[in-house]
Amino acid sequence: MRAFAIALFSVVALAVPAFAQEEAMPPLDHEKWSFDGPFGTFDRGALQRGFEVYSEVCSNCHSLKLMSYRDLGGPGGLGYSDDEVKAIAAQKEVTDGPNDQGEMFQRPARPSDHFVPPFPNDQANRAAHNGALPPDLSLIVKAREGGSDYIYGILTGYKPPPPGLKMPDTMQYNMHFPGHQIAMPPPLSDDVVSFADGTKATTAQEAHDVVTFLTWASEPRMEERKKTGVKVVFFLLVMTGVLYAAKRKIWADVH
Numbered sequence: 001m002r003a004f005a006i007a008l009f010s011v012v013a014l015a016v017p018a019f020a021q022e023e024a025m026p027p028l029d030h031e032k033w034s035f036d037g038p039f040g041t042f043d044r045g046a047l048q049r050g051f052e053v054y055s056e057v058c059s060n061c062h063s064l065k066l067m068s069y070r071d072l073g074g075p076g077g078l079g080y081s082d083d084e085v086k087a088i089a090a091q092k093e094v095t096d097g098p099n100d101q102g103e104m105f106q107r108p109a110r111p112s113d114h115f116v117p118p119f120p121n122d123q124a125n126r127a128a129h130n131g132a133l134p135p136d137l138s139l140i141v142k143a144r145e146g147g148s149d150y151i152y153g154i155l156t157g158y159k160p161p162p163p164g165l166k167m168p169d170t171m172q173y174n175m176h177f178p179g180h181q182i183a184m185p186p187p188l189s190d191d192v193v194s195f196a197d198g199t200k201a202t203t204a205q206e207a208h209d210v211v212t213f214l215t216w217a218s219e220p221r222m223e224e225r226k227k228t229g230v231k232v233v234f235f236l237l238v239m240t241g242v243l244y245a246a247k248r249k250i251w252a253d254v255h
């Protein structure tokens with residue numbers, strides 16, 4: 001009897017907080033993404049707008065270290081021409097060297113350079129954000145459960161905290177962040193950027209486009225991979241037909 005009581009107590013004690021936590025995390029909405037499904041591709045307009053949002057907003061705090069400027073052009077890129085890519089790279093400065101005098105020097109970035117990070121290292125980045133580190137975004141879509149929908153959820157999930165919850169000054173309430181207290185101030189709002197193609201810059205549109213861009217960044221060869229997959233399946237289907245016909249022919253005389 002005592003053992004039973006203890007068992008019952010521990011089940012309840014363990015289950016109640018887990019349940020409370022569960023209830024407090026609202027499920028992620030599933031956004032409609034152009035890249036969903038086996039035939040999905042990246043919407044070039046969304047990619048370019050997403051890159052504008054990253055460049056003007058997110059890149060003030062977050063690096064994208066695994067990307068080079070040249071990834072923005074060429075097949076599988078964002079649809080920019082070589083000259084546009086050169087111009088985009090040239091807006092940033094990188095340290096190069098040592099030169100003939102043995103000194104380091106600054107020069108405009110070239111398409112072959114990696115994206116220039118906002119801070120020289122993580123410590124400097126933390127120091128600028130009350131100790132919290134804005135993570136590198138190169139693989140963030142792959143690194144978080146829920147992927148694109150989760151990142152979209154974070155960007156659109158800021159809410160006033162429930163009454164009675166004391167929040168530190170440096171923290172924001174966010175529906176979708178585990179624990180609900182996030183050190184990132186809400187980065188998006190209506191018209192925080194003005195899109196070159198004239199699309200209306202609502203918070204939802206900005207979030208949708210920057211998540212499309214970050215999904216591309218985490219797997220720039222996704223379209224190629226899907227195309228290869230479709231070709232392989234097509235080949236296997238044809239091969240199945242050929243082999244079946246061959247089998248019928250070979251065994252036709254045997255009863």
Ligand code: HEC
Pocket residue numbers: 053054057058059060061062129132133134135140144151154155181182183184185187188210
């Ligand atoms: C003012 C600086 C700042 C800006 C601008 C900013 N962030 Fe952040 N971001 C942070 C900080 C700080 C964190 C770490 C939050 C934490 O750990 O509580 C963070 C965390 C994140 C995370 C990780 C959440 C997780 O699950 O760990 C994502 C994703 C993210 N930011 C995306 C973005 C995107 C996309 C943009 C641009 C639209 C952006 N951020 C703009 C400072 C910023």
